[in-house]
Amino acid sequence: MAELLTAEQMRSLERAAIDSGAVTGLDLMERAGAGVVEAVLEEWPDLAEGPHRAVVLCGPGNNGGDGFVVARLLHARGWQVEVFLYGDPDNLPPDARVNYERWGALGQVSPLTEAAIDGYAEEHPTCRLAVDALFGTGLARPFLTLARVQMEVNGWQATSRGGAAPHVVAVDIPSGLCADSGRYLGLDGETPCDASIMANLTVTFHSRKLGHVLADGPAACGRLVVRDIGLPASPRAEAEVAQDCGPPDARGLGKHAGHKYGHGHALILSGGFGRTGAARLAARGALRIGAGLVTLGVPGSAQMEVASQITAVMLRRVEEAEDLALLLEDRRLNALCLGPGLGVGRARALVPVALRAEHRPRVVLDADALTAFADEPAALFGMLHDTCVLTPHGGEFARLFPDIAGSLTAPAETGPAFSKVDATRAAAKRAGCVVLYKGPDTVIAAPDGWCRVNAAVYDRAAPWLATAGAGDVLAGMICGLMARGFPAMMAAETAAWLHVEAARSFGPGLIAEDLPEDLPKIFRALGL
Numbered sequence: 001m002a003e004l005l006t007a008e009q010m011r012s013l014e015r016a017a018i019d020s021g022a023v024t025g026l027d028l029m030e031r032a033g034a035g036v037v038e039a040v041l042e043e044w045p046d047l048a049e050g051p052h053r054a055v056v057l058c059g060p061g062n063n064g065g066d067g068f069v070v071a072r073l074l075h076a077r078g079w080q081v082e083v084f085l086y087g088d089p090d091n092l093p094p095d096a097r098v099n100y101e102r103w104g105a106l107g108q109v110s111p112l113t114e115a116a117i118d119g120y121a122e123e124h125p126t127c128r129l130a131v132d133a134l135f136g137t138g139l140a141r142p143f144l145t146l147a148r149v150q151m152e153v154n155g156w157q158a159t160s161r162g163g164a165a166p167h168v169v170a171v172d173i174p175s176g177l178c179a180d181s182g183r184y185l186g187l188d189g190e191t192p193c194d195a196s197i198m199a200n201l202t203v204t205f206h207s208r209k210l211g212h213v214l215a216d217g218p219a220a221c222g223r224l225v226v227r228d229i230g231l232p233a234s235p236r237a238e239a240e241v242a243q244d245c246g247p248p249d250a251r252g253l254g255k256h257a258g259h260k261y262g263h264g265h266a267l268i269l270s271g272g273f274g275r276t277g278a279a280r281l282a283a284r285g286a287l288r289i290g291a292g293l294v295t296l297g298v299p300g301s302a303q304m305e306v307a308s309q310i311t312a313v314m315l316r317r318v319e320e321a322e323d324l325a326l327l328l329e330d331r332r333l334n335a336l337c338l339g340p341g342l343g344v345g346r347a348r349a350l351v352p353v354a355l356r357a358e359h360r361p362r363v364v365l366d367a368d369a370l371t372a373f374a375d376e377p378a379a380l381f382g383m384l385h386d387t388c389v390l391t392p393h394g395g396e397f398a399r400l401f402p403d404i405a406g407s408l409t410a411p412a413e414t415g416p417a418f419s420k421v422d423a424t425r426a427a428a429k430r431a432g433c434v435v436l437y438k439g440p441d442t443v444i445a446a447p448d449g450w451c452r453v454n455a456a457v458y459d460r461a462a463p464w465l466a467t468a469g470a471g472d473v474l475a476g477m478i479c480g481l482m483a484r485g486f487p488a489m490m491a492a493e494t495a496a497w498l499h500v501e502a503a504r505s506f507g508p509g510l511i512a513e514d515l516p517e518d519l520p521k522i523f524r525a526l527g528l
Contacts, residue, residue, distance in 0.1 A: 003207045003234055004242040004453055006416060007137035007179040010209065013231050025095040028229050029062065032171070032205050033069025033099075035227030039203045040129065040169055043223065047167075051078035052128040055120060055166075057112060058100075059134035059175070060087030065096030066171045067133025068103040074129075075106050082120060084112035086134055127166045132197045136172030137179035137209060140415040170199035172209075174220040178412055179209045181419035182217030182441070186411040198222070205229045210242060213455035214420050214441045224458055242421050245444070245454035248494040250526040252486070255290060263292030264483025265332045267361075268476060269318060269350055270298040271341040271368075276306050278341030278367070281469045281512050282476030283313045286337070288516035289495065291480035297327065299346075321353045328357045335362040335483035339369030339391075340472035347372035355383040362387040362482035362491075366475040367396070374399035381431050386447070388433035389488050391475050397437055401427045425449055434488040436478070438471060442496050446489045454496040462503035469512025474499045477516075498522055 005013075017023050041048045056071040058064035064085065071081045089100055089109065103109065110116055112134075121127070173179045174197045202221035204212065205228075211217045212224055234241055255263065266286040270279035279296060287294045297318030298306050307315055318324050327333065336354045338347060347368045354363050365380075370392050373380035377400045384390075390400075398405035404426050407418045420443050428435040428445040436444045440461075442454040456462040474495060481491035502518040503510055 031229040054129040056131040063136035068099035086112040133171040134175035178417040179211040180416035182211040182215035218457035239449040242451040260292035265293040266483040278472040281472040285473040285476030286480030289480040291483040337479035339366035464510035
């Protein structure tokens with residue numbers, strides 16, 4: 001699993017490496033600039049065939065210093081390079097100042113303004129490359145002038161001014177985007193800025209940053225490439241650093257011995273007549289992911305409907321809270337899923353029974369099981385325990401955690417902006433259990449700060465998951481893994497990763513029913 005760093009965590013790594021004497025700031029800047037040029041030529045091989053024209057936009061910090069290195073390296077390849085600087089060169093940091101002067105021995109540096117970029121675009125419509133080295137991860141506040149430059153560059157790229165549209169490469173992260181949250185930094189407290197430079201390629205260093213995978217980051221970054229610049233791994237405790245969800249340990253998913261009860265018994269609670277489809281999807285997900293047995297608990301009104309639709313999944317009548325309490329006396333029922341299609345009233349009655357069961361089965365709460373407590377979230381939090389997983393989408397998250405959601409949706413006036421990682425960690429701490437906050441940038445957090453991001457973006461994009469019932473299957477998959485004995489956090493992150501892989505395996509045309517059926521392909525690919 002790879003680290004997803006904040007801007008400050010990345011700066012801390014760089015400072016530690018420099019302070020240790022292992023590397024200098026100039027070394028890191030040179031490696032970063034070289035990494036950008038290498039990535040550009042790999043992405044667009046035709047640019048290696050001969051000298052071309054490039055414009056490099058440099059900012060007032062070390063990101064601008066990287067840009068000066070890029071300009072010098074392109075010049076050495078015979079390119080015609082023009083450099084614009086936003087800010088006063090006398091105020092550049094020492095290493096950036098050195099590379100400013102190195103470039104100054106080769107070419108001119110012009111002040112960066114909207115008019116300057118517009119004039120350059122008019123004069124050089126055949127420019128092949130625009131390098132955004134304005135702010136990168138260092139941007140902490142919005143600039144009106146910067147926003148205008150951003151819009152000018154984007155407009156130049158879109159219209160191409162009579163020539164081929166230039167490729168835009170961002171150094172570290174497109175300027176205007178918060179590196180910690182993937183959110184645009186607004187022009188003021190009321191007007192959000194929708195004008196980040198939109199890159200075709202973003203080249204970052206050492207590891208991805210949170211802003212690359214959260215919120216608007218993927219759309220602004222284009223293709224993302226990570227280049228090694230010789231920094232050591234983070235010395236921090238894992239709970240302090242968010243990480244990508246990676247492929248699970250196949251040994252834990254395999255079945256090598258034992259009988260069906262050795263792999264757990266999951267119970268999925270269903271709604272009434274005409275509302276059983278979501279629970280049946282969840283049950284199928286639990287069964288396919290390896291739970292030894294799966295039972296659907298349904299009210300009498302839905303028994304015939306469900307019985308006509310299932311085979312390997314079993315059926316029990318659960319009408320009232322008392323029926324569930326009686327059923328849970330069977331301690332072999334070790335994991336429950338409540339919410340998909342359950343109905344708000346039925347959820348309000350059954351959730352407390354599930355959470356207060358004497359043998360504390362593992363519990364997944366989704367959909368209606370979350371909405372049922374929107375008017376009194378504290379009542380739900382008081383019943384939760386550390387073997388529970390909550391799986392809200394954005395609306396459900398806002399109902400349970402309105403203040404946290406408000407911080408996430410408020411205009412991002414300064415950086416680092418409040419992120420989905422911050423929000424999920426805060427929610428998990430308040431709830432006292434694992435929270436899986438769904439979306440293309442799914443974030444999973446435990447109360448102790450342990451955090452995973454399962455981002456279905458870039459090469460893992462799975463837009464087909466935007467279909468009814470996909471979340472119900474995910475809830476069932478988590479429940480199935482918990483029935484098998486997976487700890488709550490591991491069950492959530494493993495299921496989230498497999499969920500995306502199943503969608504990618506099936507591809508376009510996916511509907512929720514297809515997700516469980518593609519799990520066997522994923523398991524075989526993992527060597528099971």
